[in-house]
Amino acid sequence: MNTVLRVTEALNFDLQCPGSGHWKYRSDAIGCSNSDTYYCLFNTINEECTENCTGPDFDQAGFRRVLRPVFDSEPCSSKRYQPFPFNTSGHNVCVYEKSFCSEEGQIANDTGTTTNDRTCRCDYTRGYEFIIRPKQTGGCVCSPSEEDCSCVLKKCEKDLILSADYKCIPKDLSPADTICPPFPVKEKNMTIILKSNLQDKALPFVLYGVERLKEYLKRALISSPLEVITCIEGQPAVFNCELRKPHMMVRWYKGSVLLKDTVDKITIESKDKMYVLTIPNTTKDSSGLYSIKINNESSKAQLHVRGVELAAEEVNYLRLVHLMLRIATPAVRAIFDIEFDPDQLKSGKTLPRYRIDQLVKHNHLTEKERDIVLFNTRKRDPSATDCDQSSKYFDLKLMITLIRNFTAIEIVDVLPKPSNIGTGADLSRLKYYRNQIVHNEGSFSNVHFSSYWNDICKAVVRLQNKAIHQDEKHIPKSMDENDPLVKAILASFANDTTEERNGITQFITKEESMYLRVVHLLHREACPAVRVKFDILFPPFELKQILQTKIQILLKQKGKKISRAQEEDGCVNIFNKTNGIPRSTNFSLQLMATCIWYASDREKITMEEWDVIKKLEQYIYRVAQNKGYLNKLEFDEYWNEISKMILFIGGENFNRSTIYLSLNTEHNTLLESTAS
Known part of the structure; x- marks a missing residue:
């Protein structure tokens, strides 16, 4: 007789991973x-x-x-x-x-590690010793995964007790004289307290749980502390802190003064585990030490509010931008033209389309870079004049990527050791420093500037095997010392050390200074202005939660709209929910624009506001692709358009700073169009 089992309905079930x-x-x-x-x-x-x-x-x-x-x-x-x-x-x-150490007479010696098993001991306080003494650790501790850790009762004669060395000794002999460490007193007392209520086999688990509970209770309540903030007068400042528990009573202080919402021209907000202090319109008086306190814990961070004048750190950044674009890039292009003969480059055989497409697919090149490469390498009519068939339009990043993937020169992603001075190592250095400069917020300390400057200059000199000087025709006969940017750069030149002056002669032409002013405007003003709107769409206390709920959408943009470097701009990986809290102050303008488009509530932003943010992002790309100089017409177009968009999206708090930066280098007057 055959029995047929018919299944009429299958219920959903949670997938459990199979055994190996x-x-x-x-x-x-x-x-x-x-x-x-x-x-x-x-x-x-x-x-x-x-x-x-x-x-x-x-x-x-x-x-x-x-x-x-x-x-x-x-x-x-x-x-x-x-x-x-x-x-x-x-x-x-x-x-x-891990082993349980729960056999007769055993007790856990430790909890083990992520790479090692738990170790066991025989409980000598109850008269147990090892049947076979362990070979390691002087016979005191046994590893169950490596040897037999079985215990047996050992009877000692009258007036003798079993020591930590598993030997019978007189009761009046000090237990500290043993080779094996005795059990801690607190553990022994805890054993006595629990012994009457628990079976021997359960004791190790209880002790382990109690220790874990103690560790948990000792953990700090503040999981993500405050961070130091530096901003320009008039711009907002936001302190945020994450606790391990929600809905806690906290107090905010400036110095020793307790801060209260609205009374002190601040906003204090909280949601779940997030606690935020916002100063919407900072002044120089806002500078100071801020702290958040809960119970006996506190976190402190300094707020630095400075005037609109150019800081030395900002000048350091602009000088490094100029060094990378106007001096390092030509040095890399010289190597590129040796590896890729310009005549062969025109044919398109040196850089075949399918190889370029593979680099785009694996996010080594962007689609824009692919178009530049294919446009310049595609075989064309020799009489064509609309395309300079050479590496002229390739930037440093593009050239190094092509050298890395099409030649035998070994280029790495990390900073090479100082002793490695080969061509591949120097190109790797320039690649590394270029990424650090591009993804910087617009300032470098004097220490970092000196280190970057010296390393870049030495690499450039080695690549061209000579001291590098700009062509004499590009050296300005005179510079407008009324321009605050020029004045600051000249002051920086005067402070260069002897080492920094060796090998490289740096001059800033009028066209180059206009380019650097636009770069400075985008970093100092445009990014903070967009952040004002970003913090409205993504309140600091909700930013982490919103990004996590939109993670699937954002993941689709990883490698497309969000590069690896942009993803790391926030000091935490926004796709990893275990890595602290993301802070908008660490987001680049490009990353904020992507999050606004793909993860924000569209009802909270108008199309006009989105168009402004998108145009500012496009200006960043245009400036990044620039050769490092602008003529007067280009400068006026860039400056007026960007300034108006900053005031539109950021508000009147950005007016004073923008007007200061808009000093006309030719007439020493303020651009009235910007002010209006």
């Missing part, structure tokens, strides 16, 4: 081409297991892989350990489970 023995069966079931590519990992975003065929992936010892929703790292849990590198092929948790 069933890995191949699941791999075949979901259509993986190779069982090594199959993985099943815990997704921390939706808190469920996810399987796919895009593995394998790896991690270091002591860690496992999880999904957030892309591959990410997470330490092993307190119950497991991973003594060798983790592989997603066959595993979804750390490989080994």
Whole structure:
């Protein structure tokens, strides 16, 4: 007789990752081409297991892989350990489970680590010793994963007790004279208290739980402390802090003075675990030490509010921009033209389209850079005049990327050691410093400036094997010393050290100074102005939560609209919900624009406001692609348009600073159009 079981309805169930023995069966079931590519990992975003065929992936010892929703790292849990590198092929948790130390007479010696098992001891206070003394640690501690840790009762004669060395000694002998460390007194007392109520086998778990509870209670309530803020007078300042518990009673102070909402021209807000202090319109009197206090804990940070005048740190930044564009880029172009013969470059065979498309696919080149490369390398009519068929329009980043992917020169992403002075190392240096400068907020300390300047100059000199000077025809015969930017740069020249003057002669032409003023305007004014609107759309106490709810949408822009460098602008990875709190002060204008478009409430922003933000972002790209100089007509167009957009999106608080920067270099007057 045959029995047929008919299933009329299948209920949804939570996927549980299979055991390693069933890995191949699941791999075949979901259509993986190779069982090594199959993985099943815990997704921390939706808190469920996810399987796919895009593995394998790896991690270091002591860690496992999880999904957030892309591959990410997470330490092993307190119950497991991973003594060798983790592989997603066959595993979804750390490989080994820690020993319990729960056999007769055993007691946990420690909790182990993420790479090592828990160790055990025999409880000599109850008369237990090892059947086989451990070979390591003087026979005091045993590792269950490596040896037999079984214990046995040992009877001592009258008036003798078992010592920590598992020897029978007189009762009046000091226990401190033993080789093996005695159990801590507090642990011994705790054992006596719990002994009457608990079975011996449960004792190790209780002790372990009590220790974990103590560690938890000792953790600071402040999980993300305040950060130092520097801003221009009139711009807003926002302090935000994250606690481990929601809805706590906190107090804000400036120095020793308790701050109150609205009374002190400030705004104090909180939501769940986030606590925010906002100063909408800063003045020089706003400078000081601010702190947040809760119970016996506090976090302090300084607010520096300075005037509209150019700071030395801002001049340092502009000089490095000029150095990279006007001196380092030609040095790289000389190497590029050696590696890529200009005549061969015209044919399009040196840089084939399919290879360029691959670089775009893997986010090594942008689509705009692809168009530049293909436009300049596509075989064209020799009589054509609309395209200079050379590397003339390639910037430093593009040239180094092409050298790295099409030649034998080895270029890396990290800063090479000082002893490495080869061509590849020097190109790697320029690549590294270029990224640091491009993604900087617009200022460098004197220490950083000196370090960057010397390293860049030495690399440029080595690449061209000579001291670098700008062409004499570009050296200005006279500079307008009434221009505050020129005045500040001249003062900076005078402070250069002897080492900084060697090898490189830097001059700033009038056209170059106009370019640097636009760069300065975008960094100092445009980015903070957009941040005013950004903080309205993404209130600081809700920023982390909003980004997490929009994570799937933002992830689709990763590598398209959001580059890796932009993603890291916030000092935390916005796609990792375990890495503290993102702060808008660390977001670039491009990253803010992307978040506004893809993650904000569209009803809170008008199309006119969005158009202004988009145009400011486009100006940043245009300026970045510039050669490092602007003529008077270009400067006037850039300056007037950008200034008006800053005042529109940022408000009147930006008026004073923008007017100061708009000093006309030819007539020493203020641009009335900007003021209006």
